[in-house]
Amino acid sequence: xxxxxxxxxxxxxxxxxxxxxxxxxxxxxxxxxxxxxxxxxxxxxxxxxxxxxxxxxxxxxxxxxxxxxxxxxxxxxxxxxxxxxxxxxxxxxxxxxxxxxxxxxxxxxx
Amino acid sequence: xxxxxxxxxxxxxxxxxxxxxxxxxxxxxxxxxxxxxxxxxxxxxxxxxxxxxxxxxxxxxxxxxxxxxxxxxxxxxxxxxxxxxxxxxxxxxxxxxxxxxxxxxxxxxx
Numbered sequence: 527x528x529x530x531x532x533x534x535x536x537x538x539x540x541x542x543x544x545x546x547x548x549x550x551x552x553x554x555x556x557x558x559x560x561x562x563x564x565x566x567x568x569x570x571x572x573x574x575x576x577x578x579x580x581x582x583x584x585x586x587x588x589x590x591x592x593x594x595x596x597x598x599x600x601x602x603x604x605x606x607x608x609x610x611x612x613x614x615x616x617x618x619x620x621x622x623x624x625x626x627x628x629x630x631x632x633x634x635x636x
Numbered sequence: 637x638x639x640x641x642x643x644x645x646x647x648x649x650x651x652x653x654x655x656x657x658x659x660x661x662x663x664x665x666x667x668x669x670x671x672x673x674x675x676x677x678x679x680x681x682x683x684x685x686x687x688x689x690x691x692x693x694x695x696x697x698x699x700x701x702x703x704x705x706x707x708x709x710x711x712x713x714x715x716x717x718x719x720x721x722x723x724x725x726x727x728x729x730x731x732x733x734x735x736x737x738x739x740x741x742x743x744x745x746x
Binding site: 561566567568569570571585616618623624625626627628629630 | 640667678679680684724735736739
């Protein structure tokens with residue numbers, strides 16, 4: 527079984543809809559991250575969490591919110607989706623010097 | 637704000653040749669990371685470099701860090717087709733990850 531899972535893997539939604547992307551991990555890591563990747567670009571950090579009570583904004587947090595429900599779960603919400611939020615979203619955990627990425631969620635906002 | 641620039645962005649090379657990918661960063665960075673991404677896949681951590689002069693090697697890939705020059709390199713020795721992927725570097729400062737480079741898309745031709 528994968529250590530970092532993301533659901534859904536693909537999602538198509540309409541402008542203005544609220545959507546939640548979920549990330550779960552079985553690694554027991556405190557640090558978790560949400561990134562987005564746009565075609566031909568690197569990853570940009572949306573939010574990160576160093577433990578359940580510590581949540582921080584990344585470089586592109588506007589239009590997004592997160593919830594760290596437990597050590598193992600870190601959810602990303604788009605309160606009112608817009609087309610320029612169409613992207614590939616990755617969740618990652620971290621321990622020591624290594625990040626472990628989930629498989630990604632491909633989100634399309636029409 | 638930590639900014640990371642990679643070059644080249646696109647690299648096409650023949651099997652058996654050597655080449656270097658460069659990662660420049662704009663301010664003091666506590667550590668420097670390298671990742672690999674295959675098309676349509678998630679990211680895989682390759683190396684983390686923790687101090688000036690750090691060098692790490694795995695197979696045909698060797699990464700190094702020069703904090704004074706704010707430069708990290710990823711050297712490819714005797715390239716093989718299986719190394720074809722996009723390689724990203726990422727910096728960390730003050731304990732938080734900030735930004736990825738744009739990525740270097742490497743194609744190794746037979």
